[in-house]
Amino acid sequence: MYRSHTCGELRASHINNEVTLSGWVQKSRDKGFIVWVDLRDRYGITQLVFDEERTPKDMMDKAQKLGREFVIQITGTVIERASKNPNLPTGDIEILVSKMDILNESLLPPFTIEDKTDGGEDIRMKYRYLDIRRNPVKNSLIFRHKVAQEVRNYLSKEGFIEVETPYLIKSTPEGARDFVVPSRMNEGQFYALPQSPQTFKQLLMVGGIDKYFQIVKCFRDEDLRADRQPEFTQIDCEMAFVEQEDILNAFEGLTRHLLKAVNGVEIAEFPRMLYDDAMRLYGNDKPDIRFGMKFGELNDVAQHKDFGVFNDAELVVGIAVPGGNSYTRKEIDKLIDWVKRPQVGALGMIYSRCNDDGTYKSSVDKFYDQDDLAKWAEKTGAKAGDLVCVLSGPTNKVRAQLSALRMELAEQLGLRKPDEFAPLWVLDFPLLEWDEDTERFHAMHHPFTSPKPGQLELLATNPADVKANAYDLVLNGNEIGGGSIRIHDKKTQALMFEYLGFTEEEAKAQFGFLMDAFQYGAPPHGGLAFGLDRLVAILHGKETIRDFIAFPKNNSGRDVMIDAPAPLDDKQLEELSLKLNLKS
Amino acid sequence: MYRSHTCGELRASHINNEVTLSGWVQKSRDKGFIVWVDLRDRYGITQLVFDEERTPKDMMDKAQKLGREFVIQITGTVIERASKNPNLPTGDIEILVSKMDILNESLLPPFTIEDKTDGGEDIRMKYRYLDIRRNPVKNSLIFRHKVAQEVRNYLSKEGFIEVETPYLIKSTPEGARDFVVPSRMNEGQFYALPQSPQTFKQLLMVGGIDKYFQIVKCFRDEDLRADRQPEFTQIDCEMAFVEQEDILNAFEGLTRHLLKAVNGVEIAEFPRMLYDDAMRLYGNDKPDIRFGMKFGELNDVAQHKDFGVFNDAELVVGIAVPGGNSYTRKEIDKLIDWVKRPQVGALGMIYSRCNDDGTYKSSVDKFYDQDDLAKWAEKTGAKAGDLVCVLSGPTNKVRAQLSALRMELAEQLGLRKPDEFAPLWVLDFPLLEWDEDTERFHAMHHPFTSPKPGQLELLATNPADVKANAYDLVLNGNEIGGGSIRIHDKKTQALMFEYLGFTEEEAKAQFGFLMDAFQYGAPPHGGLAFGLDRLVAILHGKETIRDFIAFPKNNSGRDVMIDAPAPLDDKQLEELSLKLNLKS
Incomplete structure (x- = not known):
């Protein structure tokens, strides 16, 4: 047994107990006749004491040689601390050490393991495992866990079922660029990694799974801007037999629950605003209304x-x-x-x-x-x-x-106060948006979004004016979620693809399975997805997501810690029936 | 509002209430003067009734034309049923329909949506969204959700933190074949999809996250045998400052909890058996001891x-x-x-x-x-x-x-009674196993597994005799989990790679980041991983996993519903700096 207690646990009530602790040497102060060591683990810091009078000479020597981040196990007696530290939960006590094992030594870490570190971003990414030892990063990950647990518990209680959808799916040219995965067993063919489980969650609605959610990784091979990651996490949700109002209510409930459970904040108002008004009054479809x-x-x-x-x-x-x-x-x-x-x-x-x-x-x-x-x-x-x-x-x-x-x-x-929260629904987004590059209209959300009742016909004459059954959830000026009521009949979906410039063959090849499914009793349905990385950051009062991801990639999509991506063996390429075709 | 109640909810106490229901037409019986329709949703079946005396003629006509799997919304009055059906929770009542909308029509489904269907496996895979409407599949998915929720709630309560590790990582030749992902931004380089988050969870231990878990997709590009999927789900766990005994106790706790919460079964004995005894007494390292x-x-x-x-x-x-x-x-x-x-x-x-x-x-x-x-x-x-x-x-x-x-x-x-559960720890697995193909020893678990104390030296002389701090959790003759106490110092890890035939350069190129991490105060740690797909199947009393996966792939790794994998556009290949190099 490596420990009887954690380093965050001992209080005055434990005085005179014999305890065993394990952890890292945060720092030590050596006065010659007395050595204090701050021992740290996930749960806190406890002060150890060795002194000439009470500590055997050989252990005293060993204590004096402990370096920062050494991993040690000690046994000792909890004693009252002479000068108490009111800033530390364990500040009333210290441990008079009677036994010590060095479990592992440590080189001098490349940056200080303190709340305010001297390490720059690059070195902290390379030694991410050391950065994670720092409270700000460690606490961000624990906070993320808490948010995800609250989401799961709330939605489960509301009757939602978490269903895992596949990661090896099919590439579609619509939307952002896919990451692809060559198939060895199906020569010359590729899977794609999902940009979102959109079509699968719609198929689950066709399959009668009524209320679905999933916390799931998604992938987009886009040129990375600051604070965008090639892999990111969504809280993906879908409901059947619902109108927009049902969805807004369901996820207003989730948002209120999270703010309450995680931040202790009761939201009074949960306003709604039309997209056109948001643009007119704030110049922005995600206004900060704090x-x-x-x-x-x-x-x-x-x-x-x-x-x-x-x-x-x-x-x-x-x-x-x-x-x-x-x-x-x-x-x-x-x-x-x-x-x-x-x-x-x-x-x-x-x-x-x-x-x-x-x-x-x-x-x-x-x-x-x-x-x-x-x-x-x-x-x-x-x-x-x-x-x-x-x-x-x-x-x-x-x-x-x-x-x-x-x-x-x-x-x-x-x-823009980080501890004040103002959620907002923005409603009635345009169905289409003009793309300057390709000089055509694209679906603003995606091609499965339904137009407002009666507006389908407008598509042919005034496409820019058509509004969609689409909504975004905005928190403190950030879009944290978005969704729509979907098209659920084959005719409308086919028409939509046609307006978006798909040939009938293209639509069939890429989304034939969905249109087939719509022929077998698809219920009305809709849903939304939250960006978990951003949601967690904003709930924590931050706006950069990187600290809330355990192992983020840099702006070139590289993991500098493990040094990925990397070249493949020739043998692997050959097995996949691939050759490099380098431009440079 | 599409419904006031679900199709599984109404009882005699609702008689005379006006209700609105939505769902699928399971079947209808048309006696000319009276039509009964079984309306189905996720929650159950409710009988609708239309009759000459009380139903307007045009609605009667419409009711007579309802086909199987039509999606309808009805409003009506709950009335007492003349001939009650004791096998149906809603069997005491029926709905006298006053209003009906057909929300979507359906082609005749290619197989019957019944508990015992007439559809073969291939057709059900192609129309998986219809198969999911069937109770056995739908209930399997709901059961899976319940198991995953119980795992998360139990482990969270025990202080474990769920941390998401990356999906775009680095290919390593050790172990099974990786699925790889070409990087467009890093020309000629590839990510790999994780076979497990093994090294990342160890780095989290180095990072002080003490008790980690994750329910996570993993990927192996192996030739598929029956009941093996290219993507599968693990409950991945790791703990620091633990000995084998701590881990066995922690996950005996989880297993007991699951059997109690999900199956209502209290486990009396949770025996342990040495690997050598399992082989001697059962000829098998995963004996069924029921x-x-x-x-x-x-x-x-x-x-x-x-x-x-x-x-x-x-x-x-x-x-x-x-x-x-x-x-x-x-x-x-x-x-x-x-x-x-x-x-x-x-x-x-x-x-x-x-x-x-x-x-x-x-x-x-x-x-x-x-x-x-x-x-x-x-x-x-x-x-x-x-x-x-x-x-x-x-x-x-x-x-x-x-x-x-x-x-x-x-x-x-x-x-082999499906409702009887006999878990078992199998301990002290060999560290290495002889591979006939490559004629050398491989790590039986993986190269991060620690040998039993004092046995490291045996590696040079009697490699087959070296036992590992490795354990499997067996349930009813199936391995549902396995793990080990890991190596946590650089010297031992380097020695291990050497014994496994890695050159120093190979070890450094592939796992240098882990050995670097071990130099900065790595704590003793260990863990295990459960195969969630199999665990869920066995808890449900089944041994095939496919019904517990929403969208499984077939034995050629194909998703026959969406028809993936598929060829890529030339433009996509060019962007990725790749060329096909087909063998045939």
Whole structure:
């Protein structure tokens, strides 16, 4: 038996007990006549003491030679600590060691195993197993486990069945790029790894499994941006015999449960917003509604004056920055530089100060009088002491720019509080979105999403106007889930593929099994999927997902710890009937 | 709202309620003036009634045209049923329908959606979504969910953390063949799909995550035998600061919990057996101990007589068949034919009848007298009325043959009761096993398994004799889990790789990250993995796993429903810098 207690367990009530502990040497302080060692395991830290008077000479020598991260097992007596440490749960006691075994030595770790480490990201990725020993990473993984358990227990209690769908499936050109897996037994053929279990969960609905969920890995071979991983985890859900309302209620329930169980937060309101309103009021389909700063559209009050920039713009739109009138000219210039950065891309920014005396002072006083500026303030909800920031240009672009500015300002003003949670449903997404690269419409969610009742016919004439039975769940400005009511009859699905530019043959070859299934009594159904990595990060008050993944990959899709991917043996390639065809 | 109740929910207490139900038409009986429809959903069946007197003519017509597996929604009143059906939970009532919508029609399904279907395996695999509607398959999936939930809840309560390990890892030639995934972003390089998360869970132990588990898909590209799938699910577990005893206790606890929670069975004894004893007493490292029929070794009583076959054999070994003296000569001949089948491979079988009067009658009376045969009976535990069956030959072969015969006889005699559960730990497996193909020793579990204390030195001289800290969990004659205490220091691990024929470079290239990790304070650790597919099947009293997998593959590794694997587009191959190199 390696231990009678953990290193986080002993209290004053254990004094005089003999105990055995195992763990890592966090640090040791050697005063010559006395040595203190902080012994650490998953559960905490306990102080060990060796001293000249009570410790045999040979053990004293051994204690003095203990290095950081050595693994030791000790037996000793719990004694009261002379100078208690109120910051440590075990701070009232220490262990007078009577027996010690070094279970394993350690080289000096390449970075400090402390909450604030001196290690850079690269070295911590390479020695991820040491990074995991640090509380912030370890606690993130334990937190993730807790969230996943709560999801499973809640959904199970609600009658959902977790069903494992296959990982070796079929490649389809629709959507993102697949990772593929050559089949040795079926020469020249390939499986694909799922981008999501979408078609399988729909088949489970056809199969009568009514309420399905699965916490499942998904794969996308996309060029990686920061904070995107080639493999990621979804909470994938589907229900049959439901309308949109049933799904919103079911997963509002899950979200409330998680916030309560994991964060101890009761959500009062769980608002819903139309996609069009989200775009109009926040310039964004995933608005952070923890704070105001709603958009005010100013076309009717700012156009038809002499200011050409606004007159020529499709949209003139502003926000009120609370207390922003206190900004110096220099600070405002910095904001203007910020929106002009290539990542944001605005050509400039107009502003109007709302003075405490009710007057206004704008950067375009030449063109606008006090009445005009009062209307700007009114439309953006600006009060005395605020600053109105106005951008103009093509509608979609300027909304994205002002949304970026809104988020940046909120960040600066401390309005994005990590311990405050504001969930939101965004409803009625467009069915299609225009893709500049391929110059055609693509399904915004995926080709299985149903259009709003009666809008199918619009597809032929006004495709951009067709709305879908599609919804996103947004938390604190992040999309944490999305889904739709699906098409469940073969005719509509075939029509949908046709509108999306599939030939009949292509549709049949790729999704024939699904359309076949729809002919055998498919029930109405719908569902959604949450991104678990992001959900966990946001519940933890963070926005980067990497710390919540035990073994993440870097931005080139590499695992630098195990050094993967790697070249294959020639023999393996030959077995798979493959040859490399290198471009370089 | 598609339904107010499910089809399994209504009882006599609901009589006179108005309800809305949705589901599939299981069957309908049309008497002209009255139509009964069995409406089915995941939860059960409810009878609908339409009749001339109370149902409007147009709805009557519609009811008469309902086909099997049509999806309908009805509203109606719960009424008392004239002739109650005591076999159906809803058998006291029926619904007098006042409103009906056909939600989706169905073609005639290719097989009957009944507990006993008329569909063959191939057609049911192709239309798996219809097969899932059948109770036996649906209930298997629900049962699997329940087992997985119980595993997660039990282990979480015991302090285990579920950590997701990566699916895109590194190919290693050790063990079975990997499925590989070409990396587009790292030209000419490949990921491998994990055969198990072995090295990652060990790194989590190095990382201080103490008690880890994961229910996780694993992948092996092996030629498929019946009932083996290219992707399968493991309950993967690992603990640090443990000895073998700690692990046996922890997972005896899990096994007891599952049998209690899922099967309602309390296990009295949870025995342990050495590998050598299992081989000696049952000829098998996964003995079914629900019944006796232990092997009796007969060398010292059957050799050195005039019977050359036995004299020349390395091992002469028998079992007692309870009540087997009632077998006719013909039945015994059939047994002899059975052991001579190529799948078993015995050259013949000797038998001895134990008569009720205490005399014996054997097939080798020429060579053995009554005293000799009495000793056979004694050694095999045969009583009056039994039959002793004896095989002889090289030890390993003859044990395997007699083990096969023992299982076959137990099957015939009904001794393998599906609702009786006998778990067993088998301990002290050999570290290595000889591989006839490659003519060298391989790690029996894997190269991370530690040898028994003090046996490391034996590797150089008597490799076959070295025992490992390795254990299997056996349930009803099936290995449901296996694991070991791992090596946790770099020196031993390097030595192990050397004995297994790795060069230093190979060991470093493939497992350098693990040996590096061992230098930074690796704790003693060990664990095991359960095969979830098999575990679920056995708990359900079955031995084939396919019904417990939602979408299984066939023996060529194909998913015949979605028709995967499939050829790739040339564009996809080019993006991956690959060319086909077909052999045929």
